[in-house]
Amino acid sequence: MPVMLAVDQLLPAREQMAFTLGFHIILVPFGVAFTFLMMVLNYRGVRRGDADALLLAKRWSKVAAVLFAVGAVSGTVLSFEMGLLWPRLMGRFGAAYGIPFAVEGVFFFLEAIFIAVYIYGWDRMRPWPHFWTGLPVTLAGIGGTCSVVAANGWMNRPAGITLRDGVVVEVRPLQVFFNPAFWYEALHMLLAAYIVAGFLTAGVYAAGLLKGRRDHYHRLGFVIPFTVAAALMLPQILVGDIVAREVFHHEQAKFAAIEALPTTATHVPETIGGVLVDGKVRYGIRIPSGASLLAGFTPGTRIAGLDAIPPAVRPNDRLVSTVHLAFDVMVGTSFLLLGLSAWFGWAWWRRRDLPASRWFLRGAAASGVVSVVTLESGWVVSEVGRQPWTVHGLLLTRDAVTTSGNVWLFFAATLVIFAGVGTATIVVLRSMQRRWQAGEEDTDVPYGPRSPRVGAGR
């Protein structure tokens, strides 16, 4: 088998990693935050004796189980890809980079166990003890997210290691985990997970409300997740602002790409839209001194441009444009969602009811998909914005990629299989929905007990 050059492998390896992570990240909000929404409804159901709330919580726990199983599968593939695609990242930095994953493994295991306990516990445990078995699911989700983000933060701002001749000779595990980027990245991602889960869930019931199913059940299924997501939109934008300023101070290359700024300057305008062509920004709208004001609160704030990056590791125009546009999409869609949230908040404050307009419900039905776009573009900013580095300043992506095999084949197989898994997930969720609408309750799910209907082969 001919040995391929690393450069040939770089494109498919990056595409494959982007694809699987992009797939997996959609499932994350369900494991992390959707289970919290389920707990809110469970609490309300038990506390107020609200049968609809309990029914929603029970159905959501089954959706959570299906999506958790799919997420476990794509997560397993990701752990293989760490080695199959990026062996030189793991080989050189596994001693540090691997630690957060060990922590994550524990949380993941805990979450898997308690999802099963929670689903088994319906009708088998008394209501309050059963409610409390759901709490570890939510907490483990938060812990797991923090661990994975710790690993990602470490790639952006590596800490806690001593290198000798390029080899890790000493590791300070706490500094690795709680690296400088950890706090703001973790908070940003957690809020994102809750927002996406909230809008996606609410979107399903908004569609039901639009179809005229305006009963207590559908209103409840809409209002609670939408309220959670809407309430977190403003905090998320504020946290995002802090994150951007951290990036400005500590990840200058990424910031230059976000702003699509060719040369270091003061009074840097905020460019909305536009692409970098031959080192110059084309198209796009400029707000005078906007970027400088946002970054340092004065128009005189100096921002390092792409020219400040050594030419050997300077991202090309296409990369810069991708990061810049992804950032614009993230911020733009965030403000759309904030507007929708404000509309809802206003109506609720005035009349204790949803906005009457059908346009609100249409917007809410779309909000889930929009929030996924926001999530994905934020992730593009973080990951593509770090290129050409895998571990900032320490390991170039082209030095991390595997030199063996043909990644294109692996990528093609992954694409086919994930397309199948993705389609099947949707088909399965739709069929669960249809049966629930038909009043069938005893759907079997992974982790769940078998319903008596098919139990024991009788």
Place this chain on the structure above:
Amino acid sequence: MSAATAAILFAGVILYATFGGADFGAGFWDLTAGGPERGRRPRELVDHAIGPVWEANHVWLIFCLVVLWTGFPPAFAAIMTTLYIPLGLAALGIVLRGSGFAFRKVVARLSEKRASGVVFASSSVITPFFFGAVAGGIASGRVPDNGGGDALASWLNPTSMLGGILAVVACAYLAAVFLTAEARTRGEPDLERWFRRRAVGAAAVAGGLAAGGVFVLHADSRHLFDELIDPARGLPLLVISGGAGLSTLVLLGRADPRVLRVLAAGAVASVVAGWGVAQYPYLLGTHLRIAEAAAPEATLWSLVLVLAGGALFLAPSFILLYMLQQRGRLENLG
């Protein structure tokens, strides 16, 4: 510390081989159970037995990967850059298996159920085969220190083939015994007979393979062979394995299901442990020592502490789940 971490890693391998192995084997019987009508009841038993613990068992694999890449990064990179073909295929098999399992319980139509069932069952056979082949490649020293070894010969070789086939058969054996026990617990004598016949068959094949395997190892991996038959190292474990395997067969019709499960798991676990003992103190073949591949001490300590701390939480949680499951099972029976 590196030896302790290696022991933990290998404990993960053994746990995956036994618990995960039983699940893979259940997929094997699912695959070979015949048409939808004839195979319906065995399949239902498989479904029932595999149910909620599937994911928990699967976690052992992730555990092994994480301990390997954190505790022994160079070895991880070497294995991944050499054995990427069987590992990639095993990974794809896991995706298919996992999603087939996840969806089969939810989809309603028979044709859909059958499609996801076939996916689940066939990937249950493919995956252990490739893992066994990987083990063979590592054990026979075909993974160089710096990785990038021969992409084909590293797993298309006699030891790997033996490892792969033995893995499939061991999984099938384990599952057949577990399912016999399960059928007994549930008081279904015809299913019990069905799986008992298959347990005996699988054990006979495993025994034959083991006997033939001696010659394969003698010719292909002399060092492994020598260590395995060394009375101070591998031999006692092989004897335990054979003894446990035989006594499972003798007791299959009589003993308490719990005893059967322990004996069968013991038979498989001690063979895997034999491999570990035979390979010590090397991580790869006979060229990369455990200590040479180990991460700095602080990493190993934090790894052990995290896992020990995790076990403190996980063990009681797992017991709670198990108790609930038993209660649910009783309700379904009653």
